[in-house]
Amino acid sequence: MAPVVRKLLGPQNRNLWFWVFVGPFAIGLTLFTYVPLCWSVYLSFFDAHNTVSPTDFVGLDNYTAMLGDDAFTDSLVTFGLFTAFIVPATFVLSLSLALMVNRLRWAQAFFRSVFFLPVACSYVVAALIWKMSLFSGVRFGLVNTVLGWFGVDQIAWLSTTDPPWYWLVIVTVRLWLQTGFYMVLFLAGLQRIPPLLYEAAAVDGARPGWQTFRYVTFPQLRATSVAVVLLLVINAFQAFDEFYNLLSDARGYPPYARPPLVYLYYTALGQEQNLGLGSAGAVILALIIALVTVAQARFFRLGRKED
Template identity: 85%
Template structure:
């Protein structure tokens, strides 16, 4: 009896151990199935998104975090500083007249480029949307400059259109009418360089915002225009003002936000248009050009440049939030 009882107890313990092992294996398999998702959808998701997420972390978030770290150190000619200076770099940047002047250059550039691009891209969208034939062709033609490099476009504007005093398409056309030749990029009184900078940026980005407006226009129901015509609304400005623009409100807010953010990030056209063998002139320096020379110039003050970059990022964030609140972005329509 004792032997049978011992054997039974041992068998019961082995059975419990087997059940526990089986439940452990089952829970592990269940977690694995949940991780994979139905039909391994989670694995496919990470297979496609994983490389992009890794690249985004390595080439965007890690450099951003390291830039913030450098802004609190005296980092001359090094990316691994040891001399902690606290907020001294930020105080120096906010008290630097050249940096404040670069912010003024940005404000002036924004005052030129934002309304101009908005009006031109909206006008192009309205014209393309009214076409009854070859709409895809004209949409592609106007969008094509978006694929052009900013550097290439700036060099074309500088070397072919607004080149020197005696050369270039612009001076050739002026010569036909007997007008004086103009040094477009080397004179600051009057500041003709603004015409060159604004036109090259306008040519490069108007097509992209035209596509956004086109998408908004195609979402407007034709019944609204039919009802307006029945009520006596005349086509043209009256219809545009009371129907089209209110229906494009969300698109307009997004376009303005993107235009302001892109204006903050202006660098390629300024640098490639105005710089030469002697360097960059003292006028028309946007924030990124100034920070470029601060961090990678003769002194290579990476700490000071990083502090300026953080300040610029904070200004962009605050300006974006203020604009979004002002325009009511995300607010439910009445």
């Protein structure tokens, strides 16, 4: 074997086996992620109506038009409202479940699996279940049926804007789908806390319950809490399936509760199929996600050593 080939393969062909296992994933990631991303950035500088190979260069006009579009800025406001609902609700609920499951002395694996199971459910399927079975219209739906038992008037959950009951439907389906995942993250963090810390806290007079949680448990979960908040905010930016499948119908999508991805979907794949404008909006959204993530990381001092 030639020295150059032997050097490329590495000792005991380790480099060869590395590429055998990693190569297919790297190729798929390049073809289906990085190439479309780069092409989207390219399209954002062109007038791309009904084509992915435009020739009319417009520079930053698409970005200017997108930033001046009230519908796009309204979609960012919708994201802000969704984030204000879903991030603290998911954080508190997943942490509470993790604390309860961690205290179980029996069947802990069973309850961990039960709470995690919704994570494997499709967002589309879950949204349709919420729409057609639980919060279906005025005459039907499990929630309206239960409310009727107590004499409460039936509610059109997805079409009532005053008050905006559709937020209850959107937030609850997202909570059901993702709480189990973050519960597992918190549970892993809880199981890494040394028992000696609790013993030392007890010796110092800390009472079991709130004092122990405040001064021992929660500070030890700082790294996990920061990671959970970062993931929740990024996932909120990427919300699409539940909004689209809950609120859209044969007449289209209503003007309210339209997050950025739904707006970009109709911009790029709607009647005009303005792929250039949609690509510019996607780039702007990606930059906003990156800036928010970096700002959060710096605010929480992510990656720095504890003082």
